[in-house]
Amino acid sequence: xxxxxxxxxxxxxxxxxxxxxxxxxxxxxxxxxxxxxxxxxxxxxxxxxxxxxxxxxxxxxxxxxxxxxxxxxxxxxxxxx
Numbered sequence: 001x002x003x004x005x006x007x008x009x010x011x012x013x014x015x016x017x018x019x020x021x022x023x024x025x026x027x028x029x030x031x032x033x034x035x036x037x038x039x040x041x042x043x044x045x046x047x048x049x050x051x052x053x054x055x056x057x058x059x060x061x062x063x064x065x066x067x068x069x070x071x072x073x074x075x076x077x078x079x080x081x
Contacts, residue, residue, distance in 0.1 A: 028069050028070070028071060029070050030059060030067040030068065030069055030070075031067065031068065031070050031073065032065050032066070032067055033047075033051075033058070033066050033067065033068040033076055034047050034065060034066035036063050036064040036065050047066060050079065050080035051066070051068065051076060051080060054080065056068055056069075056072045056076050056080075057069060057072065
């Protein structure tokens with residue numbers, strides 16, 4: 001084996017692992033699930049309780065939008081809509 005072949009396998013492995021890490025970050029980005037313009041305070045409280053009961057992580061932004069992680073979107077729609 002020459003030196004070029006010796007460094008090729010670790011390089012390909014490193015690039016593959018870095019690209020997989022980038023894909024994982026996209027799924028954990030927070031997206032708007034409940035827009036503040038479309039909800040009353042009562043419906044916002046219901047939605048927060050529903051997400052909390054299902055164990056779905058959420059945040060409230062400065063405008064009182066409900067944000068969830070993109071990977072949890074399908075579960076939130078199926079159980080809290």
